[in-house]
Amino acid sequence: MSETLRFIDMEKIGEGRYKAVNRRGGVLPVGSGDDPDFSPVELLLAAIAGCVSIDVDLITGKRASADPFVVRCEGDKVRDERGNHLTNLKVTLDLTFPDGDAGDAARAVLPRTMEQVRDRLCTVSRTVAIGEYVEVESR
Structure with a gap:
């Protein structure tokens, strides 16, 4: 396999x-x-939030752990000429890093990390953004 x-x-x-x-x-x-x-839509939102969270935590966590580390993923479910889908997808991170050098280092890398996650790292959100075709078949 x-x-x-x-x-x-x-x-x-x-x-x-x-x-x-x-x-x-x-x-x-x-x-x-x-x-x-x-629901399947909630699972998609959870997958996006989970992927973003893991990537952000892997990079910033090398410097300092955020507490709290809370992430929200949301979008509007619509039905239009393209069928049912989500629009206005947004991931919001609520992260608090500790005071001190380690927390400062984590805060310093966060903006670039979020750009990398959005543009390159998060497989789930990248797949949604790219618009990969989903084949559906029956056996």
Whole structure:
């Protein structure tokens, strides 16, 4: 199996409920939005926020850990001539680095880090921004 291939398997577990399973055995419930499970749109937002968070934390965390480290990802769901999709996607980071040299260093690299994450590093948001075609097939 290719080292670059990423996948999940999805299985129906109830009315409007599914479970996603990754290759490591992790399980994530997915719902239609009528229950506490994450909807597919919420999962997309979580994936964007998670990818951004991991990349930002990897770079700034070498200097100092942020506390709190809170991230919000949002967008407007619309239906137009292009079908259903999200617009106005935005990731907002609420990071507080400690006082002192380490915190100053983390704050100093944050603007460039956010640019790198947006323009190059975050696989999820880059895929959304590029607009990669999604093939849907039945077996």
